[in-house]
Amino acid sequence: MANKFIAYLRDVKLELSRVSWSSKDELMGSTVIVLVSLGIVSVFIGICDLVLSKIVNIVMAFSRL
Numbered sequence: 208m209a210n211k212f213i214a215y216l217r218d219v220k221l222e223l224s225r226v227s228w229s230s231k232d233e234l235m236g237s238t239v240i241v242l243v244s245l246g247i248v249s250v251f252i253g254i255c256d257l258v259l260s261k262i263v264n265i266v267m268a269f270s271r272l
Contacts (some may be wrong), residue, residue: 229237
């Protein structure tokens with residue numbers, strides 16, 4: 208059982224040595240893109256929520272009449 212686990216760890220180490228790791232600059236660039244995209248989507252969803260809540264409030268006001 209222990210031999211299988213040790214063999215598994217060797218295989219993991221071998222596979223990790225084959226991985227193409229991103230450079231620090233690539234990682235920072237990708238992080239900035241993700242954060243900017245997240246901000247844009249958040250603003251869009253917030254505007255949609257605001258508009259839809261106003262529409263619902265108008266519809267509810269007319270339904271009380």
